[in-house]
Amino acid sequence: MLAIRRLEKSFVLRRGGAAVRVLAGIDLEIGDGEFFCLLGASGCGKTTLLNILAGFETASAGALLLDGVPITRAGRDRVVFFQNADAALFPWLTAEENVGFGLRIQGLDRARRAPVVERFLKLVGLWDDRQKFPRQLSGGMKQRIQIARALAIDPAILLMDEPFAALDAITRRLMHTELLRIWAATGKTVVFVTHDVSEALVLADRVGVMTRGPNAGLKAVLPIPLPRPRDPGNPRFGETFARVEALLLPEAQSG
Ligand SMILES: Nc1ncnc2c1ncn2[C@@H]1O[C@H](COP(=O)(O)OP(=O)(O)O)[C@@H](O)[C@H]1O
Numbered sequence: 001m002l003a004i005r006r007l008e009k010s011f012v013l014r015r016g017g018a019a020v021r022v023l024a025g026i027d028l029e030i031g032d033g034e035f036f037c038l039l040g041a042s043g044c045g046k047t048t049l050l051n052i053l054a055g056f057e058t059a060s061a062g063a064l065l066l067d068g069v070p071i072t073r074a075g076r077d078r079v080v081f082f083q084n085a086d087a088a089l090f091p092w093l094t095a096e097e098n099v100g101f102g103l104r105i106q107g108l109d110r111a112r113r114a115p116v117v118e119r120f121l122k123l124v125g126l127w128d129d130r131q132k133f134p135r136q137l138s139g140g141m142k143q144r145i146q147i148a149r150a151l152a153i154d155p156a157i158l159l160m161d162e163p164f165a166a167l168d169a170i171t172r173r174l175m176h177t178e179l180l181r182i183w184a185a186t187g188k189t190v191v192f193v194t195h196d197v198s199e200a201l202v203l204a205d206r207v208g209v210m211t212r213g214p215n216a217g218l219k220a221v222l223p224i225p226l227p228r229p230r231d232p233g234n235p236r237f238g239e240t241f242a243r244v245e246a247l248l249l250p251e252a253q254s255g
């Protein structure tokens, strides 16, 4: 279980300048195997929080525990999934080499990498495309390669920061279905950041709505008891959407 306790983060923008507190007093527990969406307006501090969970940034105050052990730096137990697959994948490696890359740097030889790479390429439906290079794959396929690579190193937690924001609407929908299928098949904990209410409601077990920054916190954490697959056309989906949007709208930056 991931526990975030009274977490704060301040940035000093200029040497000698005053610190700006971006996050103030975040308290949250995310259970093993849970799909948690962090929903907030642009600039409220979602990426900052995810980077702290990843261990890329340190908290200014508070604690962050994974199964009771403090998180202080990046680790194999948490993997970050990047929005831009082109920046995340190595263009000179094939799909299967990209998926096996994390295992290679862990020191596994080809024979030990092969079955893991096969399993996850099949899981994301790209086994037949294993010898293609990223430039030969569509945006959605590249994202699936990135998912396979993340899963291959067997992390407990997948941290995703607006991962599908750059995809077209149809591919994005397909990726949601794909991600939910993979999540159900692997039982990973997912922390997924988005500013899109509909995306959060299609995916999440629970949605954490953030307040606007600075001093951003969690305004509400809502369980989403709708059965999956979720249909945005369903009246209950519509009601939930309206409720969540009403929480989020006052937090949007007014410029
Ligand atoms: N490294 C940094 N140094 C200074 N300020 C930062 C840094 N990273 C983020 N910020 C500020 O923190 C706030 C939250 O940013 P961010 O976490 O990227 O928001 P979001 O992902 O919700 O759009 C913004 O005001 C941003 O300018």
Ligand SMILES: [Mg+2]
Residues within 6 Å of the ligand: 046, 047, 048, 161
């Ligand atoms: Mg962000």
